[in-house]
Amino acid sequence: MNQNLFELLSPVLQTFLVGVVSVLTPVLMGYAVLWLNQQIAKGKASLSASQLDFVNHLIYGLVLAAEQSGIAGIIENEGRAKKEMVIRLAEQELAKRKINIDLDVLVALVESNVFKAFKQVDFPKPEAK
Numbered sequence: 314m315n316q317n318l319f320e321l322l323s324p325v326l327q328t329f330l331v332g333v334v335s336v337l338t339p340v341l342m343g344y345a346v347l348w349l350n351q352q353i354a355k356g357k358a359s360l361s362a363s364q365l366d367f368v369n370h371l372i373y374g375l376v377l378a379a380e381q382s383g384i385a386g387i388i389e390n391e392g393r394a395k396k397e398m399v400i401r402l403a404e405q406e407l408a409k410r411k412i413n414i415d416l417d418v419l420v421a422l423v424e425s426n427v428f429k430a431f432k433q434v435d436f437p438k439p440e441a442k
Contacts, residue, residue, distance in 0.1 A: 352421035364412055371406055372419075373426045375399040380430075398424050 320326055360368065379398045383390035400419060407414060 349421045349424055354416050354427060372403055372422050374431050375402050376426045395422060
């Protein structure tokens, strides 16, 4: 009896969950973008225009370098390792230049520059074997 009830409810629950996920995904993405923008605005307020320009160029270059390092096998070719590399090197360079930036702001700038660097990349489709 329980098996029949489960078989009856399974498609209904699946449809319900797909609907919930479909509705919540854009909402959660919107909140993530809003949070990123708030963090970036917070960081921009504490930096001069030239410092902000330097930080953006530094992070953009480090994002590209981390991508190449992952491809070359110098570091693990996955997002977490590349992000850690960018943050570590950015913190070192910023400390040398006595530019203080909150870690949350730095992380938000890294995410923003990853998006900027790869938003228009068309990855080749795997060839059929």
